[in-house]
Amino acid sequence: MVAHPSHSMRLPDDRRHRAQRILTVLFPFAVAVSIVHYSDNYFNYRDYPRSATLPNPSAWLIGSAWFAFTALGVAGFLLLRREGSTRALFLLAAYSGSGLVGIGHYLVPGATSMPWWRQAHVILDIACGISIFAVTIWAARGARPAGSRTTARAGGTDRRRSSAEEGGSA
Numbered sequence: 516m517v518a519h520p521s522h523s524m525r526l527p528d529d530r531r532h533r534a535q536r537i538l539t540v541l542f543p544f545a546v547a548v549s550i551v552h553y554s555d556n557y558f559n560y561r562d563y564p565r566s567a568t569l570p571n572p573s574a575w576l577i578g579s580a581w582f583a584f585t586a587l588g589v590a591g592f593l594l595l596r597r598e599g600s601t602r603a604l605f606l607l608a609a610y611s612g613s614g615l616v617g618i619g620h621y622l623v624p625g626a627t628s629m630p631w632w633r634q635a636h637v638i639l640d641i642a643c644g645i646s647i648f649a650v651t652i653w654a655a656r657g658a659r660p661a662g663s664r665t666t667a668r669a670g671g672t673d674r675r676r677s678s679a680e681e682g683g684s685a
Contacts, residue, residue: 524601524658538595541647550581553581555636557577563620569622569623585613588606588607591608595607611651615648
């Protein structure tokens, strides 16, 4: 029986621990920034520029999106700490959308005329989204099938060996 790829991919311990160290600082910071950004966007909805051509999300949708994105992020963060799977990275990559959607503000005329403090939290939220997405992609590039081991090779590269290559059962 073949396992589903998302359930069988694991991060090497060194990559998992490094991603955890980065995200232990970055994720709570991103959540805090998103609280400021989404709260301001929700409570001061009328102060944000609107598009004449693109759909404008309602204040309710903005507020609800924060809870949905944050739930994905918390689940991904906890799963990464527990098992280091690519599922955890997928959830964290989805959470990064919480900040990345802030780019939408700058697709609307007048967005650059918002007060400096509003620009700051929107841009910081976008930067957090980019950073979390970058960490998840970096970590995912090191994922390998569960049951494989990495052996050192000359030149600093590694060779992934499956249990079948090592003489174990497949």
